[in-house]
Amino acid sequence: VDNQSNVIRRSGRFLQSLDDCDGANTIIVGAPMDITSSGRPGSRYAPAAIRVASELIEDYSPTLDRQLEDACFFDAGDILMPYGDVESSLKNIEDGCWSFYSASKRVLLLGGEHLVTAPAVKAAHRAYEDLVVLHFDAHADLRDDYYGMKLSHATVMRRVAEIVGMQHLWQFGIRSGAREEYELMRASGQMYYEDMLSPSGRASAAARVVDAVADRPVYLTIDIDALDPSVAPGTGTPEPGGLSYTDLMDMLLRLRQLRVVGMDLVEVNPMLDASGCTLVAAAKLIRELLLCF
Amino acid sequence: VDNQSNVIRRSGRFLQSLDDCDGANTIIVGAPMDITSSGRPGSRYAPAAIRVASELIEDYSPTLDRQLEDACFFDAGDILMPYGDVESSLKNIEDGCWSFYSASKRVLLLGGEHLVTAPAVKAAHRAYEDLVVLHFDAHADLRDDYYGMKLSHATVMRRVAEIVGMQHLWQFGIRSGAREEYELMRASGQMYYEDMLSPSGRASAAARVVDAVADRPVYLTIDIDALDPSVAPGTGTPEPGGLSYTDLMDMLLRLRQLRVVGMDLVEVNPMLDASGCTLVAAAKLIRELLLCF
Amino acid sequence: VDNQSNVIRRSGRFLQSLDDCDGANTIIVGAPMDITSSGRPGSRYAPAAIRVASELIEDYSPTLDRQLEDACFFDAGDILMPYGDVESSLKNIEDGCWSFYSASKRVLLLGGEHLVTAPAVKAAHRAYEDLVVLHFDAHADLRDDYYGMKLSHATVMRRVAEIVGMQHLWQFGIRSGAREEYELMRASGQMYYEDMLSPSGRASAAARVVDAVADRPVYLTIDIDALDPSVAPGTGTPEPGGLSYTDLMDMLLRLRQLRVVGMDLVEVNPMLDASGCTLVAAAKLIRELLLCF
Amino acid sequence: VDNQSNVIRRSGRFLQSLDDCDGANTIIVGAPMDITSSGRPGSRYAPAAIRVASELIEDYSPTLDRQLEDACFFDAGDILMPYGDVESSLKNIEDGCWSFYSASKRVLLLGGEHLVTAPAVKAAHRAYEDLVVLHFDAHADLRDDYYGMKLSHATVMRRVAEIVGMQHLWQFGIRSGAREEYELMRASGQMYYEDMLSPSGRASAAARVVDAVADRPVYLTIDIDALDPSVAPGTGTPEPGGLSYTDLMDMLLRLRQLRVVGMDLVEVNPMLDASGCTLVAAAKLIRELLLCF
Amino acid sequence: VDNQSNVIRRSGRFLQSLDDCDGANTIIVGAPMDITSSGRPGSRYAPAAIRVASELIEDYSPTLDRQLEDACFFDAGDILMPYGDVESSLKNIEDGCWSFYSASKRVLLLGGEHLVTAPAVKAAHRAYEDLVVLHFDAHADLRDDYYGMKLSHATVMRRVAEIVGMQHLWQFGIRSGAREEYELMRASGQMYYEDMLSPSGRASAAARVVDAVADRPVYLTIDIDALDPSVAPGTGTPEPGGLSYTDLMDMLLRLRQLRVVGMDLVEVNPMLDASGCTLVAAAKLIRELLLCF
């Protein structure tokens, strides 16, 4: 009398998740937090909503000619988020991720707001000290503080840069930021925006990244608003002028040979996704991430 | 490295579900089917959405002075529904429910459309042959066929009446139907509508039901549209003139001494519930059902 | 090869409309205009949307024990509304309604905004010179002008009063207006609000109306916002504190013996009716109006 | 006293429809069915909603320099769909379409889900035995069965292929399917996806199709999700990476010389189209289809 | 060339606000914060949205026979909220409110989440040391901590009770809480729920409050979810079984003789208010609060 019954299946898991963690290479885990959002909040509901939306896509990726059954992953559920308590929430994320990294698993974290990336990178960096971070986003997120706060969705990549070093941070799709953030990015020379919108631009950007990163371990963080708002309207701070789905996938494929040890997909906001298209795009992206790297 | 970790919890379960079936008295299971809906479809998404909405309510019921921890229940997940195949879907529901009834569990089925009640009652009747059915709804659902179909959300209570006998069917809140359905209900004399809207009407109706049913096993089916559309707008065929939440709870409390062996809550439609209030009302009703009976 | 085919039916008609005007007693016709709305516009889409929503209700009224087949009515379509031209639009409504009144038909006009009532009453008054008007609404609509305009949704009942005489205007459910409108209503003594919320209040109000009106011809205009916003959220200027659906129906039933020669239902706004409940309430009201009077 | 009146027009018809079938070359007819949808249901409301949305577009096509008055078409209404009964619904579609084909009319069917194409092709094939089918879609729809069902939106093109022969099926825009469907398409060599996204790709694909099809009669089926979800979010199973509106129109124009005898537009879902843009795109596509072929 | 021009008016103010603070008795000020929301966030947008919605109501209150011109109030704008920083946000609220209290103004604070009441009461208490607090809500908000946090929307009334003393806290409409919160309320004996739903219950509750409070200064905090979700669906944690608008207004009128020195209206969430009815109800409540006390 359990759900081993062949007519009942567990609810609330991403398509084709294994039944337990042990045999899995990759762990999907949610971080339903949106405390520091300056835009419209609601990304806390993304993990649950993306799991439901995953029913709308196929297991098979024609692009990669692989199917989800081939990716040994386990959807572990959600990290506990004490409401309104930024520090405890971040601590839980770091602990939760570390429990997987320390067991030699790869983690795919589902945000939540972008700040969740800070503790996730911290945990990954503990496991892989020469970590490189690839960052797809519309916003630079490089402020040193935001209204006096050091830990915020608007400062997260600055915190990440402090962990891995600015020279190990590569940014793609950024088209919004304060002047000081742009000065930082112009100094680093590792940010690509217009290049992302053409095949040739993507080719040369990817070549430079692949060459520089070589076989160092990579953490890949994707803010859904890297995509154009037409493609991903369900996000707190949409920014016109972004990547099409095809642009993004093409760039990811060009980076396929990198050794990706951790990933996240953040800032999906189901409360703003009337048609559900953002959720489906997110679910499809997750499928491709699981099968690509 | 599993979700036994104290910072991660399984996703997609109703608030305070046990971790497995064995110690549970009551099993929650979803039946995400809306194939025969003549109104606006979408109730297939109710089980997943109600689970998410359950996060918005408290564990404790001030009305009953009990809390969910006291109800030993397990949320088993969802019954598999072959898309578009009415018969197989109903067969799976019957099999799924029977697997629990045969293990002496009580079942709380989450629809889906109202047709899911037919196989659920069939399974319950197999376990309890003198079953009585209490039916809260806006619609009679007593047609013999609907556009030629015998199995439909509009015929479901006729099918149920064929299983348990029309004299063992009690109906509450009905305010819509075809003439022939009203003739049937007037003949049975076991339908209450206006009475549901006043304390004295509910008291005398409840007294008659309690007296007649005595200690026979009871199956309780609640179509969310028994509630007024102002209270539960997220449903396919809203019908003005319904019960307030307080009316419904008051009536259920008056029936508390009955021996309820099976229950369902059907026709919640998240696609039509812009504010989420219907989902929260459904989650609260489920909490009260678990604690009341 | 026409739609006389038994598998095809004409689209865009209210449930059970006859196929042509000749045999009909009552004509349903839409006036999709919302030019002067000071609240949120969109009521122009009401006629089309109510017709679609009529599929969600039954033909049979249990309250009246009659069904729509018994009401000989024809849904004629919509009156042409030159966009943005108030005067031509009102002229078309008057001409359209008069074409039916002059053929001894009863008209049930579907707004659009409340201003459509002015030309509709004008046409009815041309046919019935001792016309009395019953007005259900949240707003008095008795301003003499609104921002300098004589013809506006906010002045419509003042214009109507000029046609039939203030002493032949009865108002129900009004709970919002400017001070000068309230002075007018207090002087007339023919406005009921709190009374509408209790059975005894409705009984005595109805008795007084029935007594005063006797067998004079009656025009009944219902602004959907007479209902509480919880029951009918899809309207441009919702006003808390209104009638429940049951309150409104009870009052209408008490007026059943009146000789109603024209009716309208206005201010339904589908753009604000996320759940569709207002549309269904409107469709059900229309069914009851067709069967009641 | 009819709607021949010059101030009243019939409701619920596509822009500029003739008043009857006889003088028409093309018949528009709706098939409001979504029974087997595995994605989010609601496409049953498409025919009614597209008719309302047609008011938002012009009669004149600047691309084709023709206007709707020149296309002699009649909007016949909707085919009757017994709720929940797949077989009877499909039978009605076949009968309804055949009644037009047998009278030498061209049919433009408005879904509903994609399964409606199966009986529509069957009827067309009865009239034109050497029929070729052109299929625009995001999904292959080539499964042999879907959860055991032979008739499903997910198997419809397999059924169509059985009628006309796989060699007479051409597919465009497909970017999702199971592995076995992709094997079938790779074997047939008649599916184009990436080509659809560039002018040169479309040119060579169109050239090959025009050459192969020559003057055989053509049935054109367009699933709205061939368009990218950014352009057509209102659909049950959106799939990122699709055609822009301009891509699709350009491809259709390149096929203009083909002899199109039947068409359909399916899978528009008004319940998921918050802004109404999908409905407007559908209405404009229908105008162009009527004027182009 | 300024907006003193008679054809231009300042945007973004509540209906009939004075042009500056000096002549005003009451100050409206927004506190757009929703950081600690455990329910669905978005109440940060309430102040702006309520101001827009205020255009939909009249200046005149028929219940009170007064109009807004008579209430000398100034809408000062919004208190600055450093995103994600609970402590600084609360400090700003306290400072902002105190700047008005210290100038002998009355403050009407617009939330935001309920936690904004804590610093607002603190500022009021600094000005009026014998302050009494009246609390309308669905939720007790009396937890000592919430997931370890002392400052949270779920603990706010506990913090308030610590400021004014539990014996000076009166609660109305509470129907949800943890067991320990109910124990606290049962001990205090100053909470009314069922009484709020009947005239006689309200009369005796009001009599007791008026008697006990006498002429002590009163702070009135209204969580919009005290109202039933049918009336106010636009809120983060709707709780069925609440007050109607009429119930709430009737109770407030019975308390009219109290000396109210500060007020707030919190937890309105525009992101969940598809029809805008909650915003209109909030705007009307604010008008009545300004005119009543």
Added chain:
Amino acid sequence: VDNQSNVIRRSGRFLQSLDDCDGANTIIVGAPMDITSSGRPGSRYAPAAIRVASELIEDYSPTLDRQLEDACFFDAGDILMPYGDVESSLKNIEDGCWSFYSASKRVLLLGGEHLVTAPAVKAAHRAYEDLVVLHFDAHADLRDDYYGMKLSHATVMRRVAEIVGMQHLWQFGIRSGAREEYELMRASGQMYYEDMLSPSGRASAAARVVDAVADRPVYLTIDIDALDPSVAPGTGTPEPGGLSYTDLMDMLLRLRQLRVVGMDLVEVNPMLDASGCTLVAAAKLIRELLLCF
């Protein structure tokens, strides 16, 4: 005790507006009118909603390397619109704009519907008699009358052409109109559509415009539906096949050397913008317009 307090800021202004008109070069003013909309109304709410949405964007434009602080602009509020009265509304717009032009200010008008451009151009023309108008739109808006009305959103550019001369009207992005409008545009030879979709097309169009306009004063009117509906779904009459945000910005940058003396942005409709992306795109466009010209 005023909002000069450093913790309170005025509500309802566009990001970084100065506090008064005197020091400003450019005046932002709203014209919340949608009376003559033949599409879906609601653009009256655009000015208020765009101001709220402006909080979601940065002050700094990376494209222009300038920030809003550098643009001396004042957001004056909204022009008064007598509901339903087209002529008075247009008169107020003309007077309001003229009060700024006569003080040598530049005006950026926020619609409302496109008809607001007629009086705005009239005022600008009074100040600059050799005015040239640049018009970005999906619709030609060149009808001589619309359903008999001379003043309508559908005739506005015809009225504008009568003021400045057809030879001084340049149109971009037009893809919808009646045959007679297309004849007019083909005769003028100053309309570009397909060119707008490619860099080379934009380059040559811009070169021709810059050459012809030289240093004449320019009025720039942008109908948001010039953008593709995927980018700007929140508009009354979306028209597929439009410009991407990047296309539009690129074209505007190519016109940067022109002497722009007046601007407007019209037809944004918040009632149709479920995700808010259109509002954000509008706010960003306004920032770029303020910084670009």
